[in-house]
Amino acid sequence: xxxxxxxxxxxxxxxxxxxxxxxxxxxxxxxxxxxxxxxxxxxxxxxxxxxxxxxxxxxxxxxxxxxxxxxxxxxxxxxxxxxxxxxxxxxxxxxxxxxxxxxxxxxxxxxxxxxxxxxxxxxxxxxxxxxxxxxxxxxxxxxxxxxxxxxxxxxxxxxxxxxxxxxxxxxxxxxxxxxxxxxxxxxxxxxxxxxxxxxxxxxxxxxxxxxxxxxxxxxxxxxxxxxxxxxxxxxxxxxxxxxxxxxxxxxxxxxxxxxxxxxxxxxxxxxxxxxxxxxxxxxxxxxxxxxxxxxxxxxxxxxxxxxxxxxxxxxxxxxxxxxxxxxxxxxxxxxxxxxxxxxxxxxxxxxxxxxxxxxxxxxxxx
Amino acid sequence: xxxxxxxxxxxxxxxxxxxxxxxxxxxxxxxxxxxxxxxxxxxxxxxxxxxxxxxxxxxxxxxxxxxxxxxxxxxxxxxxxxxxxxxxxxxxxxxxxxxxxxxxxxxxxxxxxxxxxxxxxxxxxxxxxxxxxxxxxxxxxxxxxxxxxxxxxxxxxxxxxxxxxxxxxxxxxxxxxxxxxxxxxxxxxxxxxxxxxxxxxxxxxxxxxxxxxxxxxxxxxxxxxxxxxxxxxxxxxxxxxxxxxxxxxxxxxxxxxxxxxxx
Numbered sequence: 001x002x003x004x005x006x007x008x009x010x011x012x013x014x015x016x017x018x019x020x021x022x023x024x025x026x027x028x029x030x031x032x033x034x035x036x037x038x039x040x041x042x043x044x045x046x047x048x049x050x051x052x053x054x055x056x057x058x059x060x061x062x063x064x065x066x067x068x069x070x071x072x073x074x075x076x077x078x079x080x081x082x083x084x085x086x087x088x089x090x091x092x093x094x095x096x097x098x099x100x101x102x103x104x105x106x107x108x109x110x111x112x113x114x115x116x117x118x119x120x121x122x123x124x125x126x127x128x129x130x131x132x133x134x135x136x137x138x139x140x141x142x143x144x145x146x147x148x149x150x151x152x153x154x155x156x157x158x159x160x161x162x163x164x165x166x167x168x169x170x171x172x173x174x175x176x177x178x179x180x181x182x183x184x185x186x187x188x189x190x191x192x193x194x195x196x197x198x199x200x201x202x203x204x205x206x207x208x209x210x211x212x213x214x215x216x217x218x219x220x221x222x223x224x225x226x227x228x229x230x231x232x233x234x235x236x237x238x239x240x241x242x243x244x245x246x247x248x249x250x251x252x253x254x255x256x257x258x259x260x261x262x263x264x265x266x267x268x269x270x271x272x273x274x275x276x277x278x279x280x281x282x283x284x285x286x287x288x289x290x291x292x293x294x295x296x297x298x299x300x301x302x303x304x305x306x307x308x309x310x311x312x313x314x315x316x317x318x319x320x321x322x323x324x325x326x327x328x329x330x331x332x333x334x335x336x337x338x339x340x341x342x343x344x345x346x347x348x349x350x351x352x353x354x355x356x357x358x359x360x361x362x363x364x365x366x
Numbered sequence: 367x368x369x370x371x372x373x374x375x376x377x378x379x380x381x382x383x384x385x386x387x388x389x390x391x392x393x394x395x396x397x398x399x400x401x402x403x404x405x406x407x408x409x410x411x412x413x414x415x416x417x418x419x420x421x422x423x424x425x426x427x428x429x430x431x432x433x434x435x436x437x438x439x440x441x442x443x444x445x446x447x448x449x450x451x452x453x454x455x456x457x458x459x460x461x462x463x464x465x466x467x468x469x470x471x472x473x474x475x476x477x478x479x480x481x482x483x484x485x486x487x488x489x490x491x492x493x494x495x496x497x498x499x500x501x502x503x504x505x506x507x508x509x510x511x512x513x514x515x516x517x518x519x520x521x522x523x524x525x526x527x528x529x530x531x532x533x534x535x536x537x538x539x540x541x542x543x544x545x546x547x548x549x550x551x552x553x554x555x556x557x558x559x560x561x562x563x564x565x566x567x568x569x570x571x572x573x574x575x576x577x578x579x580x581x582x583x584x585x586x587x588x589x590x591x592x593x594x595x596x597x598x599x600x601x602x603x604x605x606x607x608x609x610x611x612x613x614x615x616x617x618x619x620x621x622x623x624x625x626x627x628x629x
Contacts, residue, residue, distance in 0.1 A: 056531055076534045083535045089528035093550045102546075103536035154536060 006065075007032040007190045008053065008158060013062030013072075015048055022048040024214035025062070030158075030192060030207075035184050037205035038194045041237065045214040046194045047162055053192060054083045054160050067157055082151035083160040087167060088143045090135045096122075096146055097131035103154040121149040124186070141172045148180075152187060161193035165200055177203050198238045202226065210234050226285075228270065231366045235283050242289070242330050243364075244282040248274045255363055257282055261325025265301045267361035274365055281364045286333035288360040291319060292353050299358045305330060307350050312336075321354060330354060394609060398602035403595055416599040420607075423600060429587035430604075432499055433568055436583060440506035441563035447507070448514025448559055449552070455515070456522040471512045481505070482576035489577065497579035505573040510563035517562060521555025554622045561619035565612060584608075 006029040015023040022045040030036045040046040051057045052064060055076035064072045071079055082103070091099050100118045109117070122128050125145035135143065144164065151159055164180065165173045181204055184191045195201050201208045202222040209219045218230045229235035232243055246259035254266045257280055267282050274280050295302050305321040308329060319332040332354060401413035420426060451470060455463065473481060485505050489495045529551065533543040549556075571585040578586055588604065591597040 054535060056535075076531070077537045077539065081535075083532070085526075085528040085532055087526055087528065089526055089532040091529060091532075091547060092525075102533070102538075105546075106537050106542075150532075150536065 005032070006030055007034070007067055008192070009065040009068075010049075010053075011063050011065070013049075013052060013059045013064060015045075015052060015057055016060050017048075021045075021214045023052065023059070026211075026214075026216050027062075028209055028216055028219065030190060032190055033188055035181065035191045035204060035206045036193070037201040037208040038192065038211055039198060039201040039208050039238075040196065040211035042196055043213075044211045046196075046211045049211065050083075050160050050162055050192065050194045053158065054081050055079045056083075080157040081160055082154050082156040082158075083162065084144075084147045084151050084164055086162045088147035090138075090143050090146055090150075092135050094135075095131065096127070096133050096135070096138070099135065099146055100131075100149045100153055102150060117153060121153050124152070124183070125149045140168050141176060144168065144176065148183065152189070156189065158190045158192060161191065163195055164193055165197070166195070173200070180204060202238070210237065212237075228362060229283070229364070232281055232283065232364050235362070235364060240286050240331055240333070242284050242286065243328070244284070244326065246280060246282065248276050248278045248280050251276055254358060255280070257363075259325070262303055262323055265361070266299075266358045267301075267363045268359055270363055272363045272365050274363060278365065283362040283364050284356055284360060286318065286331040287316075287335075289330070289332040289354050289356050291321075291332055291334070292355055295353055296355060300355045301358055301361065302353050302355045303330070305352060305354055307352055321352070323354070391609065394602055395606040398599065398606045400599075403599055416603040417607075420600045420603045426584075426587060426600065426604065429582050429584045432581050433584035436499055436503045436506060436574075437564045437567040439503050440510050440567040441560045443503075444507045444510035444514045444563045445518075445556060445559045448511050448563075449518050449556065451511070451515045452518035452522050453548075455519055457527075470515055473509050474512045478509075478572040481508075482573045485573065486576045497577055499578065499581055499583075501577040501579075502574045502583060503567075505577050506567040506570060509570065509573065510566050513562050513566055514559040517559045518552065518555045521552050521558075525551050558619040558622040561615050561622070565615055565619075569608070569612070 008028075008030040010026055010028040013023060013026050014021060024045070026049060038046045038049055048057060052059055052072075053066075055071070055074055055078075059072050062072075063070050066080060076083075091102065094102070097115075097118055100121050101114050104114050104117060118131065119128070122130060125148055127142060127145055127149075130138075130142070130146075135146070138146065144167075148159075161180075165176050168176060177200060180191075193204070202225075205222060207219060207221055208225055210217045210225065212233055218225060218234050220228075225234070226238055229238060229241075235241045236243070244257075244259050244262065244265065246257040246265070248255060249258045249264065250256040251269065251274060253269060255269050255272075255274055256264055256266050258264055259282070265282055272280075291307075303323050303326075305323040307319060308322050309320045311318040311320070314336070316333050316335050319334065321330045321332065323330050398416055399412055399414065401411040401415070454460070455467065482505070485501075485508075486497075489497065489501050489504075495501055529547050530543055533547045534540075538546065569585055570583075571589065574583040574586050575589070582590065584604075588601050591601050
């Protein structure tokens with residue numbers, strides 16, 4: 001995507017707090033109508049990046065373009081962006097109506113026009129008739145929708161959301177994920193949201209930027225991010241993953257790495273340019289592993305290990321294995337397709353094989 | 367963990383404490399209704415004539431009016447200044463914040479007799495001001511600002527800073543944000559500060575004693591009357607009125623400060 005087509009173009013932006021580089025030379029393009037997530041652990045600078053987009057911080061270096069206009073020093077009240085704050089920041093002294101109408105107060109509109117617009121918004125967020133309620137009468141989910149309406153009523157080019165679902169309980173969060181997605185399609189506005197919850201980012205976003213210590217580490221679609229993380233840090237941050245470190249031995253279509261006492265393992269070469277003798281890591285997701293008592297035929301990697309613990313999570317179970325020569329336990333995830341009473345249980349401290357098809361592995365060199 | 371039981375002696379101590387603290391105060395309204403100019407038992411007949419006498423006393427009413435004027439002015443000025451200070455203290459992490467805070471709190475710690483004497487010297491020798499109710503008012507502003515600032519800092523720290531940012535984000539200017547968001551949210555604190563400062567100024571004696579000219583404030587006037595027994599019942603009546611008003615005002619201020627609408 002060239003900067004010309006993008007709604008937001010961030011170019012070499014840095015933000016310092018004292019000597020801390022909260023945002024460190026970030027370059028990023030976000031397309032029109034994209035549902036974009038900035039994902040990172042706390043302290044990664046993701047909220048600062050969002051605040052830079054909203055105009056609450058001014059970058060120390062670089063430039064931000066919004067719809068091709070440079071906006072780095074434009075104040076929040078002059079920017080075509082609106083923000084949904086982490087705790088929603090609903091004005092407690094105003095009714096739902098007044099909260100939503102707040103952004104229209106400076107516009108040349110009659111009272112009737114304002115009320116019509118507010119009613120439309122209430123319809124959109126599926127809270128019709130809530131106009132006269134006070135904020136303290138609303139549930140967490142309702143507050144969040146009011147915050148959305150209050151921001152959307154200004155018809156921004158970009159809607160910024162800071163941990164939009166962070167304050168909701170799990171069930172509501174899952175409902176709101178779907179609802180936010182639908183809302184974004186309905187209004188056709190670019191949404192940029194910040195989250196530390198990888199599941200939230202994976203389910204909602206078109207594309208995700210992973211941010212760590214102020215830098216963007218990878219920008220990709222959810223599936224690409226999960227299946228082909230660019231480095232071990234991203235691989236470990238998004239979902240569970242097993243990392244098997246070793247030395248590259250042979251390079252071809254598949255790369256053979258020597259993991260020392262656990263033996264030789266094969267992995268597709270993929271995008272990596274590993275050379276023999278280099279350090280590398282074989283990464284494999286827990287759900288791609290299988291526990292068997294016999295080794296299957298075909299292109300499989302295998303490891304011999306002892307089952308240490310099992311953790312039941314309803315739809316799936318996690319098994320933790322000790323592999324000789326591996327400092328960390330190996331995690332295997334298994335869908336519980338059968339009822340637990342009929343499911344064959346794996347005995348404790350049993351010697352088993354862990355196997356996976358060669359093509360499921362991923363080679364990481366950094 | 368097992369909760370500790372309250373030892374039986376505690377109610378006793380509490381009772382004694384309350385007695386020592388409040389019994390003398392309650393003598394005031396009691397004797398103000400007694401038909402005798404001497405404060406001693408046994409009491410004579412019930413009367414309200416001291417209250418009537420109090421209202422008829424023109425110079426007493428004048429002193430009361432002077433005190434009210436000063437207290438209203440001091441409350442308003444110190445609440446405005448206290449608000450600005452509290453806003454700065456809670457919004458910005460500036461250098462020397464602690465030092466500034468300390469200096470503003472100083473009038474609470476410096477003995478008032480020292481403060482009164484130094485202000486007297488300052489006003490007379492350096493500024494060559496004649497002593498009027500204005501000089502008393504100025505000194506009361508100085509004393510009230512710490513109270514106002516403390517009450518308002520507590521209030522301003524209580525609400526989400528994102529509120530103001532949300533207002534800017536929705537297109538409001540700094541002034542509009544102040545008027546539509548900051549001020550309404552701080553309002554219970556502002557009212558509490560007004561009431562508290564009014565009370566601090568209203569019953570302040572030492573500064574007024576040093577700094578008032580020929581027009582005395584109420585506490586100064588009352589002090590001057592104590593020497594004449596015939597005036598004492600009138601003072602008692604007035605004291606009782608002030609007592610009731612103080613309790614009402616302070617209770618209101620405290621109720622507002624704690625405000626059930628915590629954000």
